[in-house]
Amino acid sequence: MSLRKKPKLAVYKFASCDGCQLSLLDCEDEILAVAGAIEIANFPEASRAVTSGPYDLTLVEGSITTPHDAERIHAIRRSSKVLVSIGACATSGGIQALRNFKDVNEFVSVVYARPDYIETLNKSTPISDHVWVDFELRGCPISKAQLLEVVNAFLNNRKPNISKESVCMECKMRGTPCVMVANKDPCLGPVTQAGCGAICPAYNRGCYSCFGPVASPNAGSLSHWWESKLGVDKDKLVRSYRGFNAGAEAFRQESEIHERG
Amino acid sequence: MGEAISNYAKRILPSTDLDRLLEALQQKGYTLVGPTVRENAIVLEEIEGAEDLPVGWTETQEAGSYKLSRNGSEEYFDFASGPHSFKKYLFPPRLKLWQAKRHRAGFKVEQENDQAPSYAFIGVRSCDLCAIEIQDKVFMGDSYVDPVYKERREKAFILAVNCTKPGNLCFCSSMDTGPKAKSGYDLAVTEQLKESEHVFLIQAGSEKGHELLEALELADADEGAVEFENKQLEDAATSMGRFLDTHKLPSVLKNNFEHPRWEQIADRCLSCANCTLVCPTCFCHTVEDTTDLTGDVAERWRQWDSCFTGDFTYFAGGSARASTKSRYRQWLTHKLSTWTDQFGTFGCVGCGRCIAWCPVGIDLTEEAAAIRATDLVSD
Structure with a gap:
């Protein structure tokens, strides 16, 4: 085992179904190795114990759909050395980007009893529309093998082997x-x-x-x-x-x- | 290609005895690989015996289309090239080359020493035989020999099938790569189905093949069977569905690097890499280094790559061939022009796979003909 300080990992969620971040917990065979190599500092789906930032590696799931989230992502970026967006929501706006082709206020008026309680943006947008993203990991959901590869590449200071081809x-x-x-x-x-x-x-x-x-x-x-x-x-x-x-x-x-x- | 014609005597193998031949190969320790039906196509897989061969199946092919169908025939080899070629066994799609482990201040490299199986390739058409010959030059033709390819190649036994049923996308006659297997095989058969009999005319092409054949104690082929074979192969040679005019083709293409046709192809081309991966001669690959989470173990893997990807020519600053136009032009001119400078033959054997398996039906014979027809530097 090489001697090095454990980097701190944070996982954040925006508009999404949680499936992508759960892929990390789903790495059954490798989860102990991950936990051994990296400090899970801020990952509410995994633990209530939260260590404050800054974080060495931040995984961001979900798309930006509310004014509040559009602010929140900037704070996350500021506290992250490396930020990786994970999943179709975070990298392209997700299935909820279907709203981008219609009038979202019309949906709100039909769906909610009190539309005036709802504060939402016209469009669902990827994280990279708002802040600098160091790497985008695609998929709905992401592949857990690719997620491990990204974490692995980060830990070993190398480029992830993730194809952009067909x-x-x-x-x-x-x-x-x-x-x-x-x-x-x-x-x-x-x-x-x-x-x-x-x-x-x-x-x-x-x-x-x-x-x-x-x-x-x-x-x-x-x-x-x-x-x-x-x-x-x-x-x-x-x-x-x-x-x-x-x-x-x-x-x-x-x-x-x-x-x- | 290869003009060597075998001097071994031709024999007759009754179709019912095909398994005797295949069993003899298995007894010698060979793993049989041959055509079989899977997922709506005739693919190449490991097979157990003659019952796995696609008896009664055939296919029709168009640009971007492959349609498997039953024809009820008793023939074993009544079809043209499918989506696979034998390169997947000689040049595996993904392979670990070595791994290294941290050792004191440095690391220790451990070679992969897994022994490759001895394959007997069943039903190799002349086009694919020529493709193997081409890849032999690529992987073993000079002082830089690829040990993975070499081991698999040298262990392989080749049972060729003279092609009597060229398909709609075939043009081996144009490339001088078929339909008759000329060399490079251990045994070659010609399937003959007549009213009263169903046999294989069989001939050895190597000492290995000869020994195996002798052990089967088959009858000599009579003159009638040999004459019928000649006719079958003459008919096949003139019933190719495609044609490629190779006269001065390398220089025609070299003279037309700025032909407007390249841009038109790029409008259609998906740059998806299918043509290169189904091509039996395409040999490009990349190597990828991986690590485990602790960084104590690193592995180097080799896998198929394609000149149609952006990463293929990526270096600091971007891809050398950023446009689809430049990628298609690179591929086609390599196959039909610069390959002749590099290896002394065309890089195309006329199997038609790239035409069938292009998802949008781009036909290289049509593209080469279009460029020739409007040659910018005609002489």
């Missing part, structure tokens, strides 16, 4: 025949960042893009193929790009093109 590469490496080519199933894999291990194609389903767009997505070409060869209509195209990463710039643009007709 899900197709994972399919090909595991030997899964392409579901779009062989089954005519629409699949977002070619424009989606790897990381899940190509789970859906391995179970004969098209990719839903839980991990958001690749570094240079050509969604226009993919949509054209879906429409012209797979018989996908405009409504389905819009819905496909409006999943967990609806707010990601490339997907937002592509869905709006098809919404306009």
Whole structure:
């Protein structure tokens, strides 16, 4: 065991379902090694004992949806040496970014008995729209192997081995025949960042893009193929790009093109 | 490619005796790898015997489309290339190269010494045989020999199948890589299904293959069977679904680096890397270093990479090939032009996999033809 001071870890939550931060607790086989290597200083889901900052590594889950949260994230940034946003909410605004395409006040007036109690922003936005983020870990939910890799890379002062390339590469490496080519199933894999291990194609389903767009997505070409060869209509195209990463710039643009007709 | 034609006698293996041959290979310690049906495609996997082969199955292929279907035939090899090639066994997608452990002030490297199995590749078409020959040059052709590839390659037994059923995306005739297996095999068969009989014409191509064949004590092939084989292969050579004009192709492509066609392909290309990963000759890979949480153990892994990724040419300041146009152009000109300078052959064997498995159906024969047709520097 190497001798070094344990770095302090903090985990914060914004608008999200908690699934991503729970991935850390879900690292059953590795959790003791994690706890041995890092001091869990501020992680309310794991422990009520909170040690004050600053923190060496901060994981932030969730998107910014309220004026209060838009303030809070700045305080968190100030107390964090390295800030990593985790999950689709934190990296692209999440499923709740569907509000970005509509009038949020209309939702509030329909859903809540006292709309005047609700203070919310028009848009759900990723953490990187508000503060500097050192690394974005994609996924809905994130992959626990990738989360461990990020923590591991941080501890060992190296770059995380996280691919920004397509899900197709994972399919090909595991030997899964392409579901779009062989089954005519629409699949977002070619424009989606790897990381899940190509789970859906391995179970004969098209990719839903839980991990958001690749570094240079050509969604226009993919949509054209879906429409012209797979018989996908405009409504389905819009819905496909409006999943967990609806707010990601490339997907937002592509869905709006098809919404306009 | 390879003009060597085997001098060993041709024999007749009744189709019902195919298992005798496969069992003989297993008894010699080989792990059989061959075509089998899985997930709506004919893939390459470890198989146990002839019953795992895709009897009664075939497929139709278009650009961006592969459709598996039953045809009720008794034939074992009535299909063209599928999504896999044998490179996944000789050049595994992901492999640990070594690990290092902290040791006093420094560290100690431990090589991976796992023995690779001896594979018998069943049903290797001539295109794939040529692809293996090409990868031999890449991985073992000069003084920098890849030990992983070399071990697997030298242990492998190759049972080739002369291709009598080229598909709609095949163009081995254009590349001079088929349909007949010319060299590089241990045994080659031609499947013959006639009204009254179903046999394999079988011929050894190496001493290893010859010994195995002798032990099976098969009858000599008669003149009729050999004539029928010639006709089958002549018919196959003229029924390719695709054509690529290779005349002066390397220089045509070199002269057209700024052709507007590259930009048009980039509008369609997803830069997803599928073409390179299904290609049986593409050999690019990356190495990745990992550590455990304590930093006491580090590992080095090798995995497939592709010239279509941004990371492939990433160095301080960004990617050398940032645009999709530059990536597609790099790939196609490497396959059909600069490969000839580097290795003395084309990097394409005409198997058609990149055409079928491109999610948006980009066809390299069509792209090369379009550039030739509007050659900016025609002479």
